[in-house]
Amino acid sequence: MANRFNKTNSTEWDDTKGTAQAVLHGDLNDTIGDTTPPIGTVIGWLADFTGTPASLPDGWVLCDGSVLSDANSPLNGQTIPDINGDEQFIRGVSGATGGTGGSETHTHTHGTSSPKGNGGGSLDRFSTGGTKTTTSGNHVPEHYDVVYIMRVK
């Protein structure tokens, strides 16, 4: 990829100005297209970090559930996922993207037993079996908040 525009590396190079411009322009677009994340890419952005520019480059939007209004984007009119508002992690799938799930909390179930007295009989006021579900507990893993953004054009 490097030195793709190097005159000595280009078999298509022509020293006439017009052809040279055409080759360079095409190579430039190819190289940028090959190395930059594709349209639809989602990456984390440290928006509130000191020194981070306040605005996004043209071509990137917040993943905030908005309907995209940009005639120059192939995603024009699409609803951008609300990864930030829904406070989601990103999970990898080889199938369809965009599905959601999971939760911040969970409960689970344990069996129960009845304690026995010295003589082997059941004590009063204990259940004699069945299952018991725990109270709800938070299980969000260790994390660091970022603002997710998407390339749209």
Added chain:
Amino acid sequence: MTLGKWDNNGDCNFTDDTKNDSDDLNNTIGEATPPIGSIVAWHASLTGVPASLPDGYVECNGQVLSDADSPMNGETMPDLNNATDATSRFLKGDSTSGSPGGGTITDHDHSITNWSSTAGDSPTHYIPQGNNTSDEQELPPYIDMRWIIRVK
């Protein structure tokens, strides 16, 4: 894209100095794009997203990379997308990269301490017993995306 290193008074004049301009362009692109080995998420199924990846990116599906132009040629890409190992993965920061982990549903018990009951108590008490009988994985809120990696 801003070509910050393009220093030719805004004009591109193809003279014998062209090679320098080319290097500046290459440097600018190289400095502004994520490095080779970068992993980003890709919303492949969103309407309007181009169906194919750029030439320098592949999906992280556990495949062996066959690309003579990539320094990773012949390497097995990580499977982060539930393609071969039935595992949809999150990414986690660490000082070294490449180790999978997590996903194990651990057994655990509940205990009772300093607990007493006297005659006349009205509640029914339960003694937790044995392991967690629920076997579902407990996932945080998530959205499914395709992990892709820049390979050249």
